[in-house]
Amino acid sequence: MKNFKKYLLLVVAGLAFVSCSDDGDNPVANNVTLSFNNTFKNSTIVLGNATSASATANTSAAGQVHHFSELKYVISNIRLVKADGTEIPYNVNDLDKGAAVIDQAKAASLNYVLSNIPSATYKQIKFGLGVKTDLNTLDEVRFPVFYATAGANDTEMHWEWGTGYRFTKIEGFYDTDNKQLSIHTGSTVSGTMGDSATYVQGVDAYRDITLDLTTNAVVGKNAPKITIKADFDKLLSGKINTITLSSTGMNANATPSVHTAANMVKYVDNIGGNGSSDVKGMFSVENVEN
């Protein structure tokens, strides 16, 4: 027993040394904050109702002036890539700990803190716009926190009929007479979860984004902040599609109200890229503060 006490003392002493070095110059891990700057080109978006004078107005490539009253999107599947190419996944299979609803109306939601990121130099960030199909099932038992956050009355990011999450929800107005614009995106894929070979119908609206950091993020004694710009000018004037909002019907270039998979992919590709020639969509890294 005496010996045991001795050992215990040694262990405790050892722990003290470890924690001591933790407090020092080189912690094993630290936070990384992702700060989302939602813009029209270079202007941070100010939301507003139909006749708002303060709302940020934007003009599309097709010449349609528009502004938003609501702007939300889901980020998940976040991975940081070290300078040597190693990928550090951040709770990629846990929506409660690794997914967020970015809501332009809620300032706090614009900064998402990744905790306990291993100390290292990072050169790239990857994340998903939306939720991967295998997790996109509105599973309240598995992810009660994210289910509740996304489903809150002031958030409405459940896509009930598709039993998945809304990936983006944009409400706003277009043209000089302020006609309503309402664009919701989400997946309608059916099949066996996680087995893409069995996806027999529907659209996968999840988009994987890869962004090179403008400056390497050095996680260690500092907790870097990565500012990601989401330029919603791309929604209508993207790399993939130039969209003209027009009356409903199957021949319209794009309807101003998208609440189904019909016509949706044009918008999804513009803001989230097409997964092949464009893996950035509307996103870019604005700066990295170490």
Added chain:
Amino acid sequence: MKKLIGILLLSLWFVSCSSEESDRVTIDNPEISMEIPAGFPEVNVSFTTNKPTQYGVELGAKLFSDKRFSANNTVSCASCHIPTSAFADHNPQAIGIENRVGLRNTPSLQNLAFLQFYNWDGNKLQLENQPLVPIITHEEMDSSILEVIGKIQGDATYKDLFDKAFGDENITPERIYKSIAQFEYTLISANSKYDKVKRNEAAFAETEAKGYAVFQQKCVSCHSTELFTDQSFRNIGFPINTDTNEAGRARVTGNMEDYMRFRVPSLRNVALTAPYGSFGQFASLEAVLDYFDKGVLDAENLDAIFKKNGNKISLSTTEKVQLIAFLNTLTDEQFLKKQ
């Protein structure tokens, strides 16, 4: 120290002992033998992995009519899927809690084990994946599955039924979905006058027989098989639901070729399920037939059969009467009485 270990071991023994004690005689929960009616198509694969059992069905039936599935305890599955109306209702569009109006007309529920697509747009391929939709939809029950479980888990009858159906008292979302689907799989309607005629147990009246002939000439290319649907999706030029949430089959596929295409509905028990159309555009069968006869809306993806026939199905007044007489023979009194 030895004493401590002794106590520990002893308590472990008690634990294992008591768990053995709760291992009572396994409850007999036999599969329900379901007679597949002659000429019915193949079952959905999901049915083969969730075959109805005695207590699974009993549980599903109870859940189906439990109003606690809705946020304010006013709406159950059976509120819209009214058993005596072939599990449809009589509103143009379904009405959920607080009189909220849904997007579409409530479809009847029968012979679901033989369908490969569910709902007007076929967005669900397995019946087990469907119950969550009305539970969480704002215009239907506006609840959540954990809210539902919270309300029913103290109920002794449910505890007993979950135990008998699944081997223990745990109420899980999957068990709820499976038992409701099991109940729905047992809703087989194949004993109408039409069926009896087919089996040489009855004979059509003259008008009915003529109506059947008209049906075979002008309707059967879509309302085919013993289910009276070929389970395809078609745009047949019905008046359009301008709700932005409606795109027909394209809502799911994103393919504009599917815009305003809907699943061909079964005609079994059709006399009981007015109004008709994806959002109840037609008050009666007469109104549907009159519309077909006058001509439907044109569309780029209008069904080829309509395009070939000048966007209409020509029907004389007599033919309409005969057709409706035939459609009435698809009413299955025994199926309705059972409910």
